Amino acid sequence: MSTTGRPRSVSLFAGGGGMTLGFQHAGFKTVMASDVEASAARTFAHNFPHAPFLHADIRHVTKNELIEAVGGEVDVVIGGPPCQGFSTIGDQNPADPRNGLFWCFARVVEWLRPTCFVMENVNYLRTQYGGRYEREIVRAFQRLGYHVHVTTLNAADYGVPQLRKRVFFFGSRLSPKFAWPAATHGVGGIPYATVGEALAGLDSTFANHAVLNHSDTVQARYRLIPEGGRMPAPGELPPEIRRKNFGNTYKRLHRGRPSLTLVPGNNAFPVHPTEHRSLTPREGARIQTFPDAYIFQGNRSEQCRLVGNAVPVRLAEHIGAAVLAHMSGERLTNGVPSTPVPCLTKEGSPNVPAQKSRNLTAASLFTGAGGLTLGFQNAGFHVLGSVDKKNSVARNHALNFPDIAHLTADVGAMSSEDLVKLIGQPTVDVVFGGPPCQGFSIFGRRRFVNTKGHRAEADERNDLSIKYFDLAFALEPKFIFFENVKGFVSTPLGETTYLSAIEKKLDAAGYEFAHRVINCASYGVPQARERFILVAWRKDLAFVWPEAKFFAEPKPWQRRFVTLADVISDLIDSSTHSAEFSHVPMNHKPLVVARYELIPEGGRLPVQTMPDELRKGYRSDDVKNFSHVYKRLSMSQPATTMVPGHNAFPVHPILPRTLTVREAARIQTFPDHMRFVGTRQQQCTLVGNAVPPLLGEIFAAAIAKGIEGNFTSAGYKRDVYDLAVVS
The missing domain is CATH 3.90.120.10 (DNA Methylase, subunit A, domain 2)
Structure with missing residues (x-):
């Protein structure tokens, strides 16, 4: 720990500054903070005028740039990488590229080598896909030499007037002994802080207190919501104000209880306890325990995002005090002793499948580097077997997927009995693969354009696409996933095409199917890679094609291509x-x-x-x-x-x-x-x-929903306002 004054902290993904302010209150000195949002930079400059701020996308910052910006040793790195891919309110997309920002946090920890780190995220991260992400995070920091502790804390237990559960990761290069702060409020302690107490005394003179001008329709809906309750079911509403789905914004807070979890967005805050409007940014800030002198910059929407995404200041202060006690070798008063997570870095495979919340099985043909294997594994599938003819594939597969049975063999010469023997059972839920594409590739075909008598069907590699489906049918899968180059669509096979021939086979075997040529960049892959994707499913099931969510020229609410x-x-x-x-x-x-x-x-x-x-x-x-x-x-x-x-x-x-x-x-x-x-x-x-693992995971997640019938239904989203804890 720094021997000259207060311990030094670096704040990543600083956002509205809740964790930064809380750690300052606990005794830390902020030597640098960083965020990509301009509104965060302006907010930080206003409220922390003497602390350096790196306004940049942390993914674009080099090691030398970061070390120069920090200007010395660091005692603790704190932050909460974006959580939309993990959140129960967001897409719940495990392949959301924003989830990868965790690796940027880990990279900064590796570069700066702080004594400790604290990372915050949504609690759903702990259970999504059998806890895969929690294990990945713990393993990554253990590789860097840290003792890692993980817990879930509810902000309401620490005097915050809000039911907000978040997971916290604490890592230390010191002693493995650590104590999380003990709850101060709730059963057996001080009564929970309430919304009524938090909002008392606010008037139009306060900064960041602009009221949203709701439409008459929205106000009519709000009038039907009782204090502490939610709107009646859509079918019970007057026809003129109905709509199919009402989210978390149509819930009214109660003055005598803590708030539900604040969700960022211009119109995402819950309804005021007594007025027919959503909360203002200042009201949200009060609930997040920011002082009134803390001013948020930007337009109203940006202010709401900064407030809603923040770690509550009071909770951050409690955590900061626990970290400071650990670094000082002192005993935290009323602390809750924690045991570090047992070492995960010695497991055989770096790609450990989820402890299955899903009991879904798959087989891989033409495995290659394992992009699809990793994608399906990350989506919760248990991959039973893998086949590829190349020895180089076998060596890489043994290194990265040692727990998956692999056979070095020519798929074209395999029998269905060979495949069943490999996977150890007669059926699987999914068969996935991408047969060699050179014979279908427009680039490859161009080489033969002047070759007299060249016929695509004479290229034996093309026949492997037919063989692929024949082997797949033998396993009676619920779904078949097929990837190839876009030239596959038009490659001739006698008087027809390979695609038409496969469509007839699928129909005869009792499968529905859909296919498209997609741009991988539209799914968050930093590559303008056009590929043909075919998904087939048993006719008693259903499949919803994953939506493209990334754009070259995005509208304000859309995401840009990853670069x-x-x-x-x-x-x-x-x-x-x-x-x-x-x-x-x-x-x-x-x-x-x-x-x-x-x-x-x-x-x-x-x-x-x-x-x-x-x-x-x-x-x-x-x-x-x-x-x-x-x-x-x-x-x-x-x-x-x-x-x-x-x-x-x-x-x-x-x-x-x-x-x-x-x-x-x-x-x-x-x-x-x-x-x-x-x-x-x-x-x-x-x-x-390879097929990009990210793309494979997106389609695997959609296929899993098709098998499980787990599609979003009309009506309400999950209710996160659990009032039982305050009854």
């Missing part, structure tokens, strides 16, 4: 280079480097204006054609399609070299704990050919 800057900025630093990490740049020849240096970001080699000496090759004095690899990516855009091969990856957006295997793996959404072995060519081929 290269979001995923590879931290890898620019040469200190991250490692053969074990598959992050070793190619040693390009000087002539190639000189050409790369001419390519503008997001552009191509300027052949027409290139100096004569760069037109010469090592085998020719006049190169007639420069390959597609002479194209530089852009940090502000998704990557182009990763093409497999030793030197087929595109040029880095900034540096005069092609991408490393690890950079390509990041673009393909493989987690950093996945390891790739073999020659560079083998690693590039495995990564470049």
Whole structure:
């Protein structure tokens, strides 16, 4: 701990500043805070004028930039990465790219090596997909040498007038002994703080107290909600104010109870206890225990988001006091002793499947690097077996999925009996895979366009798509997932096409099906990778195609494409280079480097204006054609399609070299704990050919819902206002 004054803290994803302020009240000095939102930067500048603020996307910050901004040693890193992918109020999408911001938090902890860290998130993270995320988080920090403690705290138990349960992760490089703060309010303690107490005395002179001008229809609905209650069922409402679904905003608070959990958004706060309107930002701030002198910047919507997302100040102060006592070696008064999570880093597989909340099984054909395997595993499936003919696949599979049975074999020569023997049972819920695509690829077919008598059906690789479905039918799956290049749609098979032939097979076997050519970037993958996806399901089931939620030019309420800057900025630093990490740049020849240096970001080699000496090759004095690899990516855009091969990856957006295997793996959404072995060519081929795990997980989650019948029904969302604890 710092020997000169107060212990030093860094606040990530600072947002409205609740955790920052609480830790300051507990005795910490904020030496740097960071957030990507402009309203957060302005709010921080107003309320913490002497503390440095890094207004940046933490994914884009390099190690050197961060260390320079912090300016010295750090005692504790605190923060709450965005939680929408975990929240019961949000999409509950385990593959939401925002969930990956946790890894940025872990990366900062690795770079700064603080004595301790505290990370907050929604409590649903602990149970979603059998606790997969909690285990991943614990394992990541244990790898960094921290004793990790995890608990769920309810803000109401610490004097906050709000029923707000959140999970907290505490890590320490000191003693494993730690005590969480004991509850001060509730049964056996001080009575819970109430909404009425929190809102008392507010008037129009207070900052951030702008009332939302609701429509007559909304006000009419509010008038029907009793204090502490919710609106009548939609069918009981007058026809003129009905709608299909009413969310958490149509609940009225009670003056004699704590508030329900505040949800961020301009019109997402609950209804005032007595007035026919939603809460103002200042009323929300009172419930979040911010002092009235703490002023939020931005428009009303931005203020509501800052308030609603914050860690309540009073709760943060209690946690800060517990951390300070731990660092000082003192005993926390009335603390609750905690035992660190047992070490998880010695488990055989880095990709440990969820302790299944789902009893769903799957089999993988044409496994490759395991992008689909990881995606289905992350969605809660138990993958029983895997098949691929390449020895390089077997070596990588043994490293990353040692608990999944794998067979090195030619799928085209397999029988259904072989497959049943591998998986150990006659049926599975899902068969998934992506047969070799070179015969269907537009790029591949272009090579044969002038070949006399070339027929697509003569390419034996194409027949593997037919074989794939024949083997799948033998396992009687509820669902079949098939991925290929977009050229599959039009590849001829005699007088018909491969797609038409497969459609007839599916119909005859009793399956419904849907297929589309999708852009992976529309699903949060930082890559404009167009692929053909076919999902087939038994006719007694149903399937809802996952919605694309990312856009090149998003509207204000939509999400932009994930960019290269979001995923590879931290890898620019040469200190991250490692053969074990598959992050070793190619040693390009000087002539190639000189050409790369001419390519503008997001552009191509300027052949027409290139100096004569760069037109010469090592085998020719006049190169007639420069390959597609002479194209530089852009940090502000998704990557182009990763093409497999030793030197087929595109040029880095900034540096005069092609991408490393690890950079390509990041673009393909493989987690950093996945390891790739073999020659560079083998690693590039495995990564470049893979289905992005993120895409696989999104479709696997939708398939799981189809099997379980777990689709969102009309009516109310989950009621989070549990009044039993205050009765």
